[in-house]
Amino acid sequence: MRCPFCAHENSQVKDSRPTEDNAAIRRRRQCESCGARFTTFERVQLREITVVKSDDSREPFARGKIEQSVTLACRKRGIAQERLDQLVSGIQRQIETLGESEVPSKAIGEMVMDGLRHLDSVAYIRFASVYRDFSEARDFEEFASSVQEMSGRDVDGD
Template identity: 85%
Template sequence: MRCPFCAHDDSQVKDSRPTEDNTAIRRRRQCESCGARFTTFERIQLREIVVVKRGDAREPFDRAKLEQSVALACRKRGIAQERLDQLVSGIQRQIETLGETETSAKAIGEMVMEGLRLLDSVAYIRFASVYRDFSEARDFEEFAGTVRDVGQG
């Protein structure tokens, strides 16, 4: 594993353990060149998934991008990181178990919407405002009027 600090190609694993939700292995590593320590995560990937965007653009599925979107919607909501990781892992499992090599960005967005709806109503509305491209305050009002208070919010 390449060191993120000095780019040396070799590092030594100092500790390995499963994450709390058992969906990944957390490894503490130490660079053999500069001695810096860093953490990596190893996850199961059933197949390569391609996301079909609007306009038929295609790009590889990126879990980090999904994590970033969920984290942004949940920012300052007091939701435990473990719950966010479980949500993202659940969505990734759904995508992989569809059995398809391609999935639409719209389908992923709907999965995120459903997960956030059950987790936190404010995060749900935040995500919806970007995903559904709200352009006026009235859009927020209309959507928020349809949301029941669930999850933490």
Template identity: 80%
Template sequence: MRCPFCAHDDSQVKDSRPTEDNAAIRRRRQCEGCGARFTTFERVQLREVVVCKSGDRREPFDRSKLEQSVALAVRKRGIEQERIDQLVSGIQRQVETSGESEVPSARIGELVMEGLRQLDSVAYIRFASVYRDFGEARDFEEFASSVRDAALRD
């Protein structure tokens, strides 16, 4: 594993343990070049999935992009990192087990929306504002009203 500090090619694993949800292995490593310590995570990848974006662009599924999007939506909401990781892992698992080698980005967006709706209504509205490209305050009002009405029915 390449060191993120000095780019040396070799590092030694000092400690390995499963994460809380057993979806990954957390490894503490030490660089043999500079001696710096860093953490890596090893996850199962079931298949190579390509995301079909607008304009006929295609790119490999990238878990870190999904993590960034969710992290931005839940920022300063006091949600435990473990719950966020479970949400991201669940979405990744759904994408990889769908049986499709190509998944539309809109499908991933809908999975994120559904997960955030169950996790936190403010994060759900934040994500929706970007995903659905709200242009005016009225768009927020209408969406927030529909979220409130749905919560009252449940």
């Protein structure tokens, strides 16, 4: 594994353990050249997945993009990192179990929306504001009121 600090090709594994959800192996490594320590994660990849963007361009699936979006939406919400990792792992499993080599970005966005809706309503609205391209305060108001109506139904059992 290449060192992220000095780009040396070799590092030693100092510790390995499964992540909380057993979806990956966490490895602590130390660079043989500069001595820096860093962490890597090893995950199962069933197949190469290509994301089809709305403009029909294609790019390889990148778990990091989902992690970044979820983390940004949940910033300062007090949600444990473990729960965010579980959400992202769950979305990745959904994508991989679709059995398709190409997945529309819209489908991935909807999976993230669904996951955030169940996790935190503010994070859900934050993500939706970017994903659905809100342009006015009215867009926020309408979406937030629909979220309140949904959560009211969930509580009442409707």
